[in-house]
Amino acid sequence: MIPFRFIHAADLHLDSPFAGMSGVPDQLRQHLQQSTFAALNHLVELAIAEQVDFIVISGDVYDASDSSLRAQLRLREAWDLLGEHGIPVYVIHGNHDPLNSGRLRLAHPEHVIVFGSTVESVTARRRSDGQPVAVISGISYPTSAVTENTSLQFRRDPSSELYHIGLLHANVDGQEGHDAYSPCSLRDLQQSGYDYWALGHIHKRQILHESPWIVYPGNLQGRSMKETGAKGCYVVDVDQHGAAELSFRALDYVRWLEAELSITGLQSEEQLRDQAEELIEELREQSAGRLHIVRFVLTGRGSLHAMLQTGTEGEELLQELRRRESRRLEGADISLEPLAGCVWPAGLKVRTGAEIDRSALLQEDSFLGELLRMVDSAEQEELLLEQIVSSALAPVSDHRRLRQLVKELGAEEKAALVRQAAEMAVSLLTEQEAKGGAQR
Structure with missing residues (x-):
């Protein structure tokens, strides 16, 4: 087998509206609205820097079926830049951007292969010498709700010794919190004969199995407090024996976090505020220049518990932290560059307890x-x-x-x-x- 390298990404959700964020300054709101496009740029930059042979994207490229012209143009720019570097892209569409959606349908360049509503297979080649290295199969959603087990349509070509990659936008084993679209079992995928299942739909990064590889890379950019932590893609290296090595790469432009803040040993609201400010500075040092949206989780037991139960003191603390961070933003230049490690306090979650044994x-x-x-x-x-x-x-x-x-x-x-x-x-x-x- 010929060694090769590819990127597995999914759930780009371009032009996500980021609705429901209250109390956010205009500078940050504009930054959030650009974040899915910035993460796409990071994906393209990574593919070029790593000299990958191809990219696979497992559904939900757009956030909505009636995707904006802006989203389509920005995607086309990304495709064109990858084409200039000879990097093909293999794409399926999911429940957010099904094939029957009403978008304007800008033409895809030749190096971007979009799979149809039945399983199709193509041969991927290594960029350096054109040698065939993998069979890539995929299926797109014809409509926004696919309830059948489409994984059963995939069949490995018994005459081919190439590495087999399956692109599927699906809910494996009924993971809660997600629609049961294209439902299938882990066993279905294990028995398919494929070497690597490039999954999409679940926004939490997960490796469900290693032989064969069954992988959710998660979404490219977190969009709410339900999608905390680093977001990005996997770079996959396949060696001459067909063994794969996966490396996660963070590509998010804005990172959503929950940060724990304990009241244990604290005797006053002032001490709590000081602890919160210290935590914000720690997060800023670790931010690598990204904008961080943070929800503080107050934990521990102590005398401040009763006060926090009213909700008033917690809200006042949150407003004070926001006021201090807003001062850092005054005069900030909004562009596609991160906002100097801003750490925005998005909310408080009280999980404290009374002083008891x-x-x-x-x-x-x-x-x-x-x-x-x-x-x-x-x-x-x-x-x-x-x-x-x-x-x-x-x-x-x-x-x-x-x-x-x-x-x-x-x-x-x-x-x-x-x-x-x-x-x-x-x-x-x-x-x-x-x-x-x-x-x-």
Whole structure:
């Protein structure tokens, strides 16, 4: 087998609107709106620098089926630059940009191969000498909702000894929080005979299997607090024995983060503010020039817990942090260059607890002890977690919007709600006990 190198990317979501961000200065909003295009530029730069033989993109190139002219023109610029360097691109379309969408359909250059609504296969060649190195197969969504298992349409060519790559925009094993489009099982892909499954649709970077490789690279650019951490693509090197080595490369222009801030040992709001400012400076030093959008998660136990439960103090802290960061932005020049390591406080999530001896309570034969033990068990047992959430929300089960919101929650989010409810109960009960003792 001839060694070769390729890039696997997915879910570019060009021209994502970034709706719902409140309290963001105009400078940052413009920066956010450019971020998907900037990440695309980074992808092109990486492909040229790494001298890859080709790129595969596994669906959702555009964010919307009626993609803007701006998005199409920016994509065409990227395609043309790759063409100048002799780098072919193999593309499928997903649920956000199906083949029947109403875009203007600018013509693709010859080196960009877009797969149709049935599985098609092409031979990819090494750039340096034109030698055939891989069979690439793919299928695009004809409409926005594909509910059949399209992975079963893929068939390895038994007469070919080339490396086989499958492009599929799919939900493998029903990952929660994502639509069950083109649903398939890990076993379906393992038994296909393909060497590498280049997946798209799930925005979390995951390697589901290594032999064969079954890979989600995640999206190219995070777009909300649901998409935290580094985002980018994989550079894949295949050697003469057909063994692949994957290297993740961060390409995001804006990074979304959650940062933990503990109240343990803090006695005043001023100390909390100082700790938050120190954390912002640490993140700035690590930002590598990127704009960071950060949500602080307040954790730990301490005397500030009761104050934070009102919501007022937390909101005032957030506004103060934003005010200080806004001063850094005054006079900043908006361009495609990162905004000098700006760290924007997007919100606060309170996960603090009252000052109690939790270990001792867990050993007690009491209501609080049983409550805490049940919460710990729920974090480990999905069925128990679902029972608790369903029981708690039964009185409002007729509310359609609430039902939909709960349906969209993942297991981690549900566990966080249960923990928060337990902490509120512990705080209220311990405060009542303290007041009762004082009155006696």
